[in-house]
Amino acid sequence: MSRLDSFIRRLEAQRACLDLAANLVAAMSGPVLELGLGNGRTYDHLRALFPGREIFAFDRALAAHPDCVPNADRLFLGDMRDTLRRLALPAPAVLVHADIGGGGEAASRAMAQELVALVARHLAPGGVVVADQPMAEQGWTAQSPPGGVAVGRYFVYRAGVPRA
Numbered sequence: 001m002s003r004l005d006s007f008i009r010r011l012e013a014q015r016a017c018l019d020l021a022a023n024l025v026a027a028m029s030g031p032v033l034e035l036g037l038g039n040g041r042t043y044d045h046l047r048a049l050f051p052g053r054e055i056f057a058f059d060r061a062l063a064a065h066p067d068c069v070p071n072a073d074r075l076f077l078g079d080m081r082d083t084l085r086r087l088a089l090p091a092p093a094v095l096v097h098a099d100i101g102g103g104g105e106a107a108s109r110a111m112a113q114e115l116v117a118l119v120a121r122h123l124a125p126g127g128v129v130v131a132d133q134p135m136a137e138q139g140w141t142a143q144s145p146p147g148g149v150a151v152g153r154y155f156v157y158r159a160g161v162p163r164a
């Protein structure tokens with residue numbers, strides 16, 4: 001597969017998984033977290049999927065397209081390992097999208113492992129994690145990728161709901 005084909009499939013997988021997640025959490029209330037604002041492409045898609053819902057975005061520094069810059073009170077700049085640790089959300093997140101890759105495969109996977117517990121801390125019961133790296137956590141169930149998305153290309157997990 002050419003690098004162009006691979007890039008296109010990654011973006012298609014990203015969109016399909018975010019669309020799936022939006023359906024899974026449609027009946028839940030709570031904010032959305034975008035870990036890895038980058039250029040703002042997926043942030044913009046999340047805004048379209050979740051109109052009116054609070055979306056909090058994280059990155060080391062602001063590099064987003066001017067049309068995709070969150071309000072200052074919803075933008076957390078700095079290392080996510082610090083900003084997520086200090087984060088106080090108004091309510092647990094129903095969806096966390098972690099799109100953190102870029103520093104090489106091994107480094108990206110290691111970063112994802114460092115972030116898993118912090119993500120879990122902010123995720124609502126029944127909430128969904130969509131990630132570009134494996135992020136398995138105890139109590140989360142891996143969801144089958146949507147049709148057309150190859151296993152291992154993008155990852156979807158759902159947190160369990162504690163029994164009463």
Ligand SMILES: C[S@@+](CC[C@H](N)C(=O)[O-])C[C@H]1O[C@@H](n2cnc3c(N)ncnc32)[C@H](O)[C@@H]1O
Binds near residue numbers: 035038042
């Ligand atoms: C693949 S890009 C995100 C692309 C973005 N979702 C988009 O659609 O435009 C990954 C981003 O994660 C950020 N990132 C990775 N690890 C981070 C960390 N520990 N703290 C803060 N930002 C991090 C990088 O700075 C980079 O902007």
